[in-house]
Amino acid sequence: MQYARVATCALDQWALDFDGNLARTRRSIEEAKRQGARYRVGPELELSGYGCEDHFHEIDTFVHSAEALAELLQSGVMEDIICDVGIAILHNSVPYNCRALCLGKRILCIRPKLFLADDGNYREPRWFTRWERMGEVDEHRLCPALERATKQRTVPFGDCCIETLDTKLASETCEELFTPNSPHINLGLAGVELLGNGSGSHHELRKLHTRVDLIRSATEKSGGVYLYSNQLGCDGGRLLFDGCALIAVNGKVVAQGSQFSLKDVEVVVATIDLQEIRAYRISKASRGVQAAQAKKLHCVSVDFSISDPAGAHGRVSRPIEVRYHTPQEEIAFGPACWLWDYLRRSGASGFFLPLSGGADSSSTATIVGAMCRLVAEEAKVGTEQVIKDARRIVGEDPEGSAYLPVDPCEFANRIMHSAYLGTSNSSQGTQDFAKQLADTIGNYHLYVNIDPVVTAIFNLFVAVTGKTPRFRVHGGSYAENLALQNIQARFRMLMSYFLAQLLPWVRGNSGWLLVLGSGNVDEGLRGYLTKYDCSSADLNPIGGISKVDLKAFLHWASTKQGMGYKVLEDIASAPPTAELEPITDTHVQTDEEDMGMTYAELGWFGRLRKISHCGPVSMFKRLVVEWSSQDPKAVADKVKFFFKSYARNRHKATTLTPSVHCESYGVDDNRFDLRPIFVDPNFPWQFRKIDDLVARIRHAPPDATTARM
Structure with a gap:
């Protein structure tokens, strides 16, 4: 037996918060040491915060990162523990995203x-340069x-690892886990037994399975220990980093942190038993053949042991x-969690x-209710930072107050306002729904008639x-009908901001309120919203979530197993x-009728457009097979109508309220969905090709439809 105690962590870091980031990094090292660890891994760019973006073009960001690391070193907190710290470094005036061991x-x-990550939400090559010289060190x-x-004066810089008295350890950083030929493959074959991954990986619905599968596979074929560290919470942008720090050994997860937490650290x-890793590797004959051919690593030797020969840490x-x-x-x-970080900061x-x-x-509203419950849970167990933040938000002295937000409804009444x-x-029905939900959550709620x-x-x-002008049901034109709807929608935005600024004053408090929006990702994709209406807000917690998922969420939240609303x-x-629009005996306005498509169809359009990278013709080819029960002409008409609507309303995406990214077909124009604002909505070339395909399908034998496309 050769036991070693190792640690990884999730930290709620904030872009450019060098004081706070340093304090949280130090706390994580102190906690790792308190629990007996002799090797600790931290998240990506933990000293500066991952989301500094173009602040990485400023020399100050690199200088302050180095100053923070210097304070950490001088503090003595890293005595008797190897620490893998995420930091931005300038080397020969070239910016690098680094791990400092x-x-x-x-x-x-x-x-x-x-x-470097350079797709979806990530633009790392805009700020950093990748290390091109594999196996080399400056x-x-x-x-x-x-x-x-x-x-x-100098230290080794490059593709290298650490060799202690009892093992070898090395670093991998976030995106490298997701690449086809990941560094951990060659590192494992070259004898590295402990691999740390400092990550800045964002939350997306149903994504954790992919991440865990990759972490398991990193050590399943070749053996070893994988320590995965991640950012936690909102770093100041549209992403939520969901923590879930993990430790895997020989393809099995042995420790896991929480995925959503209000804790800062x-x-x-x-x-772990180093001998178990070696025994696992010995049993893999094919691994031995490949390992014998592996290139030699540049190793930095250190007179230090990760393991504890006395076995003081008990069971593996x-x-x-x-x-x-x-x-x-x-x-x-x-x-x-994303809302909480924005609110408190x-x-x-x-x-x-x-x-x-x-x-x-x-x-x-329900998501805010969930936030209040998370705050109450942390207050009950005495989480100091959450209690301190809650006291400041409600106007109490963070240090001298006895207030504890242990009742989520009482806390919601202090911080959540709705109208x-x-x-x-x-309708009376929606008015009653709003009042009942507000009472259930605890909101301070108003009824406001904006007709005057x-x-x-x-x-x-x-x-x-x-x-x-007249509404459509009264004989008005399309333009009249739309304008009369937009008056109401846009004034709701104005009234929302007016109430947000003055309701604290009305209630005898100071401060101001963040206005929340509630447009879903499908409506943003279709452009089914009024520009600068009440979809315009400070934050939108559901702007990255589909209508189908939201309905399933509401059904769940209504149950005892969910939230009991x-x-x-x-x-x-x-x-x-x-x-x-006016409600009459023959007309009740509905979203899907207005949009000319169902939310389920919008989900298909969104996934094919963004995830499968389909233009009009390739989307038609996919859907005419998926929707084989429908007439090809009807499928073609739906595809054309979607692209026309999308193109005509694309400009609205430039003003969408910042929302937390949750769905892989999001339409956030500012970060995730980089497409032109204006294109020809008639797509003449593309639609002509679709018409040709419809004609060929209609004249083709039934079994030849797919082959002819």
Whole structure:
């Protein structure tokens, strides 16, 4: 037996918060040491925060990162423990995303990232350069702050590993785990037994399975220990980093942190037996053949042991069942953590939500309810940072107050404000739904009739033009009907911001409120929203979630196994409607009728457009097979109508409220979905090709349809 205690962690770091990031990094090292660990891995770019983006073009970001590492080294916290720290480093005036491996007051080596993330939400090559010289190492001249702290002038910089008295360990960084030829393959064959991955991996619905499978496979074929560290919470942007630090041994997970947490620091520790790794490797004959041919690594030797010969750490950590949340739980807790970080770091006093009683705004309200429950749970167990933040948000002295937010409804009443902004087109049913849900969560809730202002704007238009616009059901044109709807929608936005600024004052408090939006990802994709209406807000927790997933979430949240908000069952079952047109005996406005497509169809369009990278013709080819029960001409018409609607409304994506990224076919124009604002919505070449395919399919034998495309 050769037992070793190792640690990884999840940290809620914040872009450019060098004081806070340093403090949390130090706490994680102290906690790892308290639990007996002699090797600790931290998340990607933990000292600066991962999401600094173009601040990585500023020399100050690199200087302050080095200063923070210098303070960490000088503090003595890394005595008797090897620490793998994420940091941005300038080497020969080239910016690198690096891992600094340290022991005591020494930097053992600096390992730059070999493969940079450059798709989806990530633009790392915009800020960093990858290390191209595999297997090679330079001498890096330390900056003055690090030279003073370490008494070292240079350190090894490049593709290298650490060789202790009892094992070899090395680093991998985030994206490298996801590449086809990952560094861990060659590192494992070359004798590395402990591999740390400092990551900045964002949450996406149903993504954790993929991540865990990759971590398992990293050691399943070749043996070894994989320590996965991740950022946690909101780093200041549209992503939620979901933590879930893991330790895997020989393809089995032996320790797992929480996926969604309000804690700033979470440390995961395991006891491993180095002999088990070697025995596992010996049993793999084919691995032995390949390992014997492996290239030699550049190793930095250090007079230090990871293992404890006395076996003071007791039993070896054995495999556990990985805990996965359902998609409904992910919707409840992921955006809730994202909202909490924005609320506590923005200086706001709470939230305001225009609560219509429909599925979307009710989903947003429910997520705030989930956030309040998470806060209450942490308050009950005495989590100091959560209690301190909650006291400041509600206007109490963070240090001197005895207030504890242990009742989620009471806390919600202090920080969550909502209003039903009704008109003559609103129904009593949605008004009742909004009131019942607000009472269940604990919101401070108002009813506001906005008809007087809508009527005033209408009368002003009539006085100026001499024309009286009418709704469609009263004989008006499409333009009249749309304009009359938009008056109501846009005034709801104005009223929301007015209430958000003054409701704290009305209640005898100071501060201001963050306005929450509630447009889902499908409506953003279709452009089914009024520009600058109540979809315009400060934050939108559901802007990256599909309508299908939101309905499933509401059904779950209505049950005892979910959140017990019973009224959500009725809300989820009601037909989605904007309630902007008059209700008559023969007409009730519904979203799907207005859009000209169902939400289920929108999900197909979204996934094929973004995930499968389909243009109009390839999308038609896919759907004419998937929807084989439908007439090809009907499928073609739906595809054409989607692309026309998407192109005409693409400009709306530029003004979408910042939302937490949850869905892989999101339409966030600012970060994730980089396409032109204006293109020809008629797609003449593409649609002509679709028409040709429809004609060929209709004249082809039934079994030859797919072959002819």
